[in-house]
Amino acid sequence: MGERIEGHGGHLALAALRAFGVREMFTLSGGHVFPLYDAAHNSDGAVRLVDVRHEQSAVFAAEAVAKLQRRPSVAVLTAGPGVTNGISGLTSAYFNGAPVVVLGGRAPQFRWGAGSLQEIDHVPLVAPVTKHAVTVTSTDDVYGAVHGAALTALTAHRGPVFLDLPLDVIFSYGDAAPTETTTPPVLAPDPDEVARAATLLAAAQRPVIIAGSDVYSGDATAALREAAEALHVPVFTNGMGRGSLPAGHALAFAKARRAALRGADVVAVVGTPLDFRLNFGDFGDAQVIHVVDAPTQRAGHVTPAVSPAGDLRLILSALADLPAGTALNRGDHVDWVDQLRQVEDAAKQAEQADLAADTDPIKPARIYGELRRVLEPDAITIGDGGDFVSYAGRYLEPTQPGTWLDPGPYGCLGTGMGYALGARVTYPDRQICVLMGDGAAGFSLMDVESLVRQRLPVVIVVGNNGIWGLEKHPMQAMYGYDVAADLQPGLRYDEVVRALGGAGETVAKPGDLGPALRRAFDAGVPYLVNVLTDPADAYPRSSNLA
Incomplete structure (x- = not known):
């Protein structure tokens, strides 16, 4: 055992996480968790602090790192709405078996019940979607609690954990004996x-x-x-x-x-x-x-x-x-x-016409035909959407493991920008490509500003059909009409990205797709290719969702 670890609660928490290889902290600024920022800031560059515009993106970014690197990753959320904004990300990590450690700020213990700012008991809210959720009540316990939680997150079946750190606990000073075990137990099968x-x-x-x-x-x-x-x-x-x-x-x-x-x-x-x-x-x-x-x-x-x-x-x-x-x-x-193999080869041959379709409006398949030409074998491809991402699953075939990120069985929209943050932090030199429906764009596109500000270039391809396709087409089939399924057609999501400091363009003709994608990957900044696609094109879904 090494020398005892001393410092405020933030130092103790970060020391425990660094033992598991944590090199990044995703967050949205909040006063309840300043000591964690102080620890990262004074880590001599060992832990990178990455901040976002919505807490869900912080947790999604941590989930991406946890999945890509197969180790714990951390999101830090301030008290009250900071934690509740992150619950969708926690739930996604839970369904996807991602070892995410979420550290939450909490109103002080000594005044609990008096109505401090953002005072709420988070643990009952997050317990159903975590492997482990507790409030740490002593500064001396912070190191052991965080270390134990990270080990729990990494133990099969993997999943997220949550620790509440009251303001008076994390700002106070304590010490702890270091723990060397960072390898979870191996479960031998029968x-x-x-x-x-x-x-x-x-x-x-x-x-x-x-x-x-x-x-x-x-x-x-x-x-x-x-x-x-x-x-x-x-x-x-x-x-x-x-x-x-x-x-x-x-x-x-x-x-x-x-x-x-x-x-x-x-x-x-x-x-x-x-x-x-x-x-x-x-x-x-x-x-x-x-x-x-x-x-x-x-x-x-x-x-x-x-x-x-x-x-x-x-x-x-x-x-x-x-x-x-x-x-x-x-x-x-x-x-x-x-x-x-005969069935496989025939299906691949049959889809070639879709991948090269020269139609007006553009069919989603043509976008993937062009992407297949420009995506490198180790590119990280991220899906955030409904029908548009379903087409990605059909037409893009990853050639290496660990290169495909999608929302998983929970199906939460809004993962795209957070996953992109985590992927770019993990792989500074690879292509990072987010495939996003125009509906999904409404959940997290503001976090392009986080990417721009922290010099994290990614390519975002939006399939813009002006509808909620996963709902509109089935509702028409069931009822003969649809409601609450339309978006404004032709919106210029590329102009949003340009306003936030990135770049982009709108594509309306199939022949313009290839050059636009090449410009996007060469840009060196967050770049959105806004592709106007056919709203009448419905993904031929055959699975029973319920």
């Missing part, structure tokens, strides 16, 4: 359950693996590839699992998922919930294997044939090893893989 899963997959005639975000957050992408190759099973991915198998891999699929799930006799879902994105785990007559990183993630609404729980690297590596010592014949899957 070997019998893993063996059953391997037997089902290897013996199946038409098996499928679907891998999700926890495969990336659990650093299990290499193990996934080993398991898929050992069992010779086709792999589909969602969330941050996208790109887990390299582009062109014989077992990597994206376009044939419907055919695969209709024809499969065994479906192994790894590191993602059996939610609306996967038809709630209903795959017809197929047996379901649900591989999760913690027992709490097992589905309660279905009963899988087997559900191994534990460290995903251990489970997937065991799946790769077991068939080698058995008489199971993975060669039985060859015809199945070939069949799906």
Whole structure:
């Protein structure tokens, strides 16, 4: 153990976080949390202070860092409305399994109940959407409380934590003994359950693996590839699992998922919930294997044939090893893989016309056809929207893991600018591209000013169809009319960005898209390409959202 750590509550909190590799603090200025700013300011550049225009962006930025870097990240929110403004971000992190540490300011203890500014008990508000939420009542306890919370956030199943720091606690001075443990415990799976899963997959005639975000957050992408190759099973991915198998891999699929799930006799879902994105785990007559990183993630609404729980690297590596010592014949899957490859190739060929469509107004698919030409393999692509981002999921295929950020199953709009902040802080030299519907733009576009002021260039592509497309088209189909689903058509979101110190342009013709995107990525400032798209174009949604 090292020497005791001394200082005010801000120093103690930051010392605990730095042990986990925290190098940034996202916030919106508030007097209740000044000591945390003081600690960052006096860290000799070790911790960068990044401030935003709305607290939700601070938490979304911390979520992006936590997901991309697979470590705790911190958002600091002042008392009262600062914390309540951040609850959507906390909830998103909760659904996405992101190890975000939120430190909240709080009215002083010694005057609690007398009506101090922004006095409210935050803990009951945030407890349902965090792994751990407490008020720290002693300055000497700050270091241990923050350290323990960060370790909890990082322990599978990962998720956000919240600590309330009363004004008199964080401004006071204390000390603490440092704690060396920053590695969460590894949960070993039941070997019998893993063996059953391997037997089902290897013996199946038409098996499928679907891998999700926890495969990336659990650093299990290499193990996934080993398991898929050992069992010779086709792999589909969602969330941050996208790109887990390299582009062109014989077992990597994206376009044939419907055919695969209709024809499969065994479906192994790894590191993602059996939610609306996967038809709630209903795959017809197929047996379901649900591989999760913690027992709490097992589905309660279905009963899988087997559900191994534990460290995903251990489970997937065991799946790769077991068939080698058995008489199971993975060669039985060859015809199945070939069949799906034919479907995949036909679907890719069929979409080429959409990607190159020369229509007026512009179809969203054409935007993605142009983006595919300019996005680099390690670009971070961020989705913030409804139908426009659904098209991104269909037409953009990440070639590397950890390069795709979307709101996840909670579906919260407004993540875009916060995710962009976190992504740019993480990767100063990569392309950062935000794909945003014009509805989503209304939630966070003001934080372009935060990007400009702190010299964080990103490219923002707005699919501007002047409607809430995810609601307008279904409502018309259900009722024959729609209400509360229109936005003002043709709004110049690029002019908003220019007014905030960035740059941009509006594109109305397909042939102008490519040059505009190249200008955006070359600009070196936040740049918005405002693309006027066809409001009659409805995403062909087939999933049951409820």
